[in-house]
Amino acid sequence: xxxxxxxxxxxxxxxxxxxxxxxxxxxxxxxxxxxxxxxxxxxxxxxxxxxxxxxxxxxxxxxxxxxxxxxxxxxxxxxxxxxxxxxxxxxxxxxxxxxxxxxxxxxxxxxxxxxxxxxxxxxxxxxxxxxxxxxxxxxxxxxxxxxxxxxxxxxxxxxxxxxxxxxxxxxxxxxxxxxxxxxxxxxxxxxxxxxxxxxxxxxxxxxxxxxxxxxxxxxxxxxxxxxxxxxxxxxxxxxxxxxxxxxxxxxxxxxxxxxxxxxxxxxxxxxxxxxxxxxxxxxxxxxxxxxxxxxxxxxxxxxxxxxxxxxxxxxxxxxxxxxxxxxxxxxxxxxxxxxxxxxxxxxxxxxxxxxxxxxxxxxxxxxxxxxxxxxxxxxxxxxxxxxxxxxxxxxxxxxxxxxxxxxxxxxxxxxxxxxxxxxxxxxxxxxxxxxxxxxxxxxxxxxxxxxxxxxxxxxxxxxxxxxxxxxxxxxxxxxxxxxxxxxxxxxxxxxxxxxxxxxxxxxxxxxxxxxxxxxxxxxxxxxxxxxxxxxxxxxxxxxxxxxxxxxxxxxxxxxxxxxxxxxxxxxxxxxxxxxxxxxxxxxxxxxxxxxxxxxxxxxxxxxxxxxxxxxxxxxxxxxxxxxxxxxxxxxx
Amino acid sequence: xxxxxxxxxxxxxxxxxxxxxxxxxxxxxxxxxxxxxxxxxxxxxxxxxxxxxxxxxxxxxxxxxxxxxxxxxxxxxxxxxxxxxxxxx
Numbered sequence: 001x002x003x004x005x006x007x008x009x010x011x012x013x014x015x016x017x018x019x020x021x022x023x024x025x026x027x028x029x030x031x032x033x034x035x036x037x038x039x040x041x042x043x044x045x046x047x048x049x050x051x052x053x054x055x056x057x058x059x060x061x062x063x064x065x066x067x068x069x070x071x072x073x074x075x076x077x078x079x080x081x082x083x084x085x086x087x088x089x090x091x092x093x094x095x096x097x098x099x100x101x102x103x104x105x106x107x108x109x110x111x112x113x114x115x116x117x118x119x120x121x122x123x124x125x126x127x128x129x130x131x132x133x134x135x136x137x138x139x140x141x142x143x144x145x146x147x148x149x150x151x152x153x154x155x156x157x158x159x160x161x162x163x164x165x166x167x168x169x170x171x172x173x174x175x176x177x178x179x180x181x182x183x184x185x186x187x188x189x190x191x192x193x194x195x196x197x198x199x200x201x202x203x204x205x206x207x208x209x210x211x212x213x214x215x216x217x218x219x220x221x222x223x224x225x226x227x228x229x230x231x232x233x234x235x236x237x238x239x240x241x242x243x244x245x246x247x248x249x250x251x252x253x254x255x256x257x258x259x260x261x262x263x264x265x266x267x268x269x270x271x272x273x274x275x276x277x278x279x280x281x282x283x284x285x286x287x288x289x290x291x292x293x294x295x296x297x298x299x300x301x302x303x304x305x306x307x308x309x310x311x312x313x314x315x316x317x318x319x320x321x322x323x324x325x326x327x328x329x330x331x332x333x334x335x336x337x338x339x340x341x342x343x344x345x346x347x348x349x350x351x352x353x354x355x356x357x358x359x360x361x362x363x364x365x366x367x368x369x370x371x372x373x374x375x376x377x378x379x380x381x382x383x384x385x386x387x388x389x390x391x392x393x394x395x396x397x398x399x400x401x402x403x404x405x406x407x408x409x410x411x412x413x414x415x416x417x418x419x420x421x422x423x424x425x426x427x428x429x430x431x432x433x434x435x436x437x438x439x440x441x442x443x444x445x446x447x448x449x450x451x452x453x454x455x456x457x458x459x460x461x462x463x464x465x466x467x468x469x470x471x472x473x474x475x476x477x478x479x480x481x482x483x484x485x486x487x488x489x490x491x492x493x494x495x496x497x498x499x500x501x502x503x504x505x506x507x508x509x510x511x512x513x514x515x516x517x518x519x520x521x522x523x524x525x526x527x528x529x530x531x532x533x534x535x536x537x538x539x540x541x542x543x544x545x546x547x548x549x550x551x552x553x554x555x556x557x558x559x560x561x562x563x564x565x566x567x568x569x570x571x572x573x574x575x576x577x578x579x580x581x582x583x584x585x586x587x588x589x590x591x592x593x594x595x596x597x598x599x600x601x602x603x604x605x606x607x608x609x610x611x612x613x614x615x616x617x618x619x620x621x622x623x624x625x626x627x628x629x630x631x632x633x634x635x636x
Numbered sequence: 637x638x639x640x641x642x643x644x645x646x647x648x649x650x651x652x653x654x655x656x657x658x659x660x661x662x663x664x665x666x667x668x669x670x671x672x673x674x675x676x677x678x679x680x681x682x683x684x685x686x687x688x689x690x691x692x693x694x695x696x697x698x699x700x701x702x703x704x705x706x707x708x709x710x711x712x713x714x715x716x717x718x719x720x721x722x723x724x725x
Contacts, residue, residue, distance in 0.1 A: 070674050072664040072710075099660060106676050153687050180691065207677040215672040226710075239713075287713060288691050289657035292664065294712035296657045300691055309690050 001025055004213035005067030005548035006035070007105040010043070013124060013131065015196050016057060016116030020131045025110055031551060034561050035110060036066035037093050037522040040082040041568040043113055044091055050575035054086035054188070055170055055195040057117035063161075063201070064111040066525030067548050069101035069291075070210035071218070074225055075532040077101060077290035078525050079161075079178060084576070085187035085459070086195075087172040087360070087414050088436035091572040092460025095522055096177065096184030097290030097298070100159040100203050107206030118197040125155060127204035136199035140168060143352035145311070147200060148180055155202050162200040163190040164354035166402040170194045172413040173360035173401070177351060180311045181288055181298040187437070187460050190354045213550025221544055228535045229294050238531060240282045243297040246531060247317040248278045254595055255327030256442045257389075259370040260363075260432035260588050263445070263595035264327040276336035277320045295531050303341055310344035311351065319343060328366055329394045342391060349395065353402030363438030364415050365397050367429070368407075368422075376424050382407045431588040435459045435578075439586065444593045444600040447476030447607045450511040453619055457583045459573055473514070474530070476605050480504065490517035491538030491555050498626075507605060508622030512563075519562040563627075570629065580624070580631045585616045640695055647703040648719040651695040655715035656683060658693045662707035662716060669706045681707045681716075 001008040001024065012021040033039045043062045052058045061083045068076035077097045085092050104112070107128045114124070121136040139147050144164035151160050159179050166174040167190025174190035177183045193199075212218050229235065238245045251274060254265040281301060288298040288311075301310050323331040323339045331342060350357045371377045372387035379386060383406035387393060400408025410421045416436050419426040432439045434456055443452045451473045472478040472486055480503055484494035492513040494500055499509050517538055521528035524541065542555040553561075590613050592599035602611045624631055640651040663679035670678060680701040686692045695715065708718035 072661055072668060072674070099658070102660060102676070149688060152685060156687050157684050205676055208675070209671070209678075210674040212673070215668070219668075286691070287655075287657040289659035289713070291660050293659055294661075296659075296713065311691070 001027060001030075003027060003030060003067075003549045003551065004211050005071065006030060007065075007070065007108045007110045007208060007210060009109050010111040010113065011109040011126070011131065012113045012115070013133075014116040015114065015118040015122065015133065015198060018118075018133050022109075030067075030549075032561070033565070034066065034520075034523040034545075034558075036064050036078070036080045036525050037082070037095075037519065037569075038561065038565045039111055040064040040080055040093070041565060041572060043111060044082045044084075044572055045568065047113055047115065048084055048091075050572075050577070052084050054084040054089065054192060057115070057196070059084045059192055059195070060113050060115040061189065061192055061196070061198075062111065062113050063104075065101040065105055066523055067545065069525035070105040071212060071548060072292055073218075073222055073526070073544060073548075074229060074292055074294050074535070075290075075527040076292050076525050077182075078522065078527055079104070079184065080522050080525075081185055081189055082572075083185075083189060083192050085172075086170065086191050087188045088416075088459060089576055090187070090435060090459030090578060091569070091576060092187035093458075093522065093569065094185050094187065094189065094460055096161075097182035097293070097527060098159055098177075098179030099291045100161060100178045101525055102291045103157075103159045103203040103205050105210055106208055107203065108208040112201070114196070114198065114201075117195065121197045121199050123151070123200040123202060124198065125202045125204065126206075127155075128206040128208065136197075139199050141165070144177060144354050145180055145348075145352050151200055151202055155204055157205040159203045160200055163193045163198075164352055164402070166354040166412075167191055167194040168199075169402070169404045169412070171355070171402060171404065172417070173356050173364070173411075174354045175356040176354050180351075182290060183351070183356075186356045186359050212548045214547040217547040218544065221540070221547060225535050225540070226294065229532075232535075234531070235295070238295055238297075239287070240285070241278060242281075242285060242287070242299045243529075243531070244278060244281055244317050244320070248274070251318055251321075252445060255325045256432075256445065256593065257327035257366050257370075258373070259367055259429055260439075260442060261591070261594065263593050263600060264325060265595055265597075266321070266325055270321055270324050273324055273336045273339065274317050274321050277340045278317060280337055280340060281320070290527065293527065293532060297529060297531065301340075301344060303337070306341065308341060308344075310348050319347075322346070323391055326389060328362065328369075328389050329391045330389050331391045346391070346395060346398070349398055353398065355398060355402050358440055359437040360414055361398065361401065363432070364401075364411055364418065365394055367415055368397070368411065368418070369393070371422065371426055371429065376426060376429070377422060381422065432586050434586060435582055441474075442593065443589060444602050447603050447605055448507070448611055448616070448619075449473050449476060449605060450507055450514055453508060453511045453623055454515065456585055456620065457623065458569070459578070476603075476607055487513070489537040490514055491559050492517075504606070506622055508619035509626040511619075511623055512626040513559075515566060516559050516562040519565050520558055523562060523565060566627070567629075570627075580620075583620060585613065585620075587613075589616070638694075640697070642697045642701055642703055644701070644703040646721040647705055648721070649697070649703055649705060649708050650717045650719070651681075651697075652715050652717070653693055653695045655713050656693040656695055657713045657715075658683060658685065658691065659712065661710050661712065662695075665706050665710045669704060
């Protein structure tokens with residue numbers, strides 16, 4: 001196409017009859033929706049009727065790249081997905097790294113739309129103009145990592161999005177990954193693939209060219225960004241420690257457990273164990289980077305003396321010490337290396353099965369263990385399994401859920417379904433859950449952050465959590481001066497009275513603008529993790545976009561396009577019967593979280609004022625107002 | 637450690653594939669330097685994943701590589717090192 005940055009085609013694959021159709025990417029579509037999550041929205045709107053059964057052939061898996069993928073812009077690695085979720089019937093956005101986006105575009109495609117259902121297990125291979133559906137009978141049953149290895153043997157150089165046993169069994173709390181490094185599809189993308197008998201999507205390295213409008217300008221802009229990255233004070237340490245570097249000095253006061261009613265403190269030695277694990281992590285880490293990423297936040301951890309190698313390792317330092325907590329996954333004894341190996345084994349199992357640990361399984365395991373402790377369920381409900389908070393029980397529950405074995409079948413479709421099937425009043429105990437997924441990072445522990453508003457409003461988790469506002473979204477109490485500086489980077493003038501006062505800010509309104517900035521990353525194909533997105537401002541994105549595409553867009557133009565993307569996302573979900581009622585905060589946020597030495601109540605961002613339900617409703621109203629959304633949605 | 641070297645005239649590149657993180661930047665830089673466009677298949681440096689080796693990579697150079705050193709200049713992981721030998725007077 002005449003615009004730079006795009007491969008130029010949308011590829012439609014109908015698994016029912018095996019037909020393939022290439023549609024040139026329309027310039028008007030691109031100018032309006034940019035790409036990635038923007039064009040994905042439009043495709044979902046056109047292709048998936050809102051009342052579609054998510055596990056029926058009518059559901060369509062839409063994967064998209066943006067104009068930055070395929071170039072050397074640092075962090076231009078993401079593949080974005082949308083589909084109708086079997087977990088909650090929403091249209092969740094999700095994105096993942098690896099090298100899939102670059103390989104897909106090297107074959108000439110910006111977006112994929114996969115519909116229908118194959119009569120037998122198949123996998124899709126995309127290699128330039130050769131699009132093939134191949135027999136996957138011999139791959140069905142393999143876990144997500146083993147099948148990746150097998151497909152690499154057959155098709156390298158390639159990038160792979162596979163499913164494991166959970167996806168094959170259409171487990172609604174499933175997720176999958178790209179190239180064993182980046183998860184994608186929280187909300188059951190893997191189940192949708194499974195329902196279509198689609199074992200994997202393989203993008204081979206193709207021979208097509210991505211042209212850019214102004215190569216000289218692009219090179220200059222990228223060199224400037226690299227200069228900033230190379231002089232970043234944490235980069236040297238991050239190259240050793242990966243993403244764990246960011247949280248190595250932080251340990252939360254405890255693990256939220258017992259159905260989000262208690263905080264179970266970490267033992268006093270947790271800090272020492274964590275420090276030792278971090279050193280071990282650094283020494284045994286093989287760096288892996290997504291395409292064009294100079295920060296290498298992906299890794300493989302080797303335990304040479306035990307013959308173990310693990311991927312998707314502990315991004316957060318406290319995950320590495322999970323076995324010291326009596327909250328969930330407890331192990332009585334073990335060296336720091338033993339504990340780290342067990343934690344990684346659990347993550348490895350989770351990823352091989354293809355289960356969403358963060359937003360579903362962790363909370364779900366705690367939910368049923370709590371019901372068991374309270375005597376609401378017993379061994380007769382669990383098929384004889386005694387439920388406690390030990391590691392072995394957690395591992396067993398994981399396997400049973402992924403394989404839909406016995407009691408696991410009850411858990412496989414998420415907490416809302418599980419509670420319904422358990423009965424005995426279990427539904428009354430569904431707490432800290434929004435739109436069928438658990439709230440990670442309980443706001444009573446952190447203070448109410450912009451990302452919590454994102455979790456309330458938007459289905460799916462990754463985009464709204466990341467989109468809140470960079471670093472200040474993840475930790476409370478930043479000085480207002482710093483927040484204003486962040487806001488300026490995100491293209492929000494700090495002198496707007498309705499957003500900022502001298503010593504505070506309007507959380508609901510500011511969240512809208514922060515989302516608009518970070519939404520652009522998902523439209524352009526950029527990684528929005530904070531240690532790479534921190535090097536970009538709205539102005540930089542606009543300059544890069546103009547240099548790549550040749551469309552002379554201002555920062556304001558891009559922000560407006562992103563705002564439209566969020567509106568269209570809202571529209572998609574409103575058509576699927578979501579209303580403002582679904583955005584309400586969980587009641588448990590307004591009850592104290594109890595720990596042995598104190599209680600944690602919900603406080604504001606600055607941790608100065610306790611919040612009531614009315615306050616949070618106020619944030620929501622202001623957010624809607626800033627977006628220009630009616631509280632009760634009307635499709636105009 | 638698996639070091640590959642390539643040299644031409646007075647320029648050398650040493651590639652230590654054990655340090656490669658697989659980010660493809662070198663390939664993108666190489667093709668961009670040739671055509672001011674991006675095409676992985678046109679790159680004269682090839683980073684390929686070693687099959688069955690758990691995300692280890694192999695680095696090789698095509699016969700057309702003219703050791704312009706751009707790949708080494710932009711490698712973020714010290715997998716590629718450039719040397720220039722001063723010509724004797």
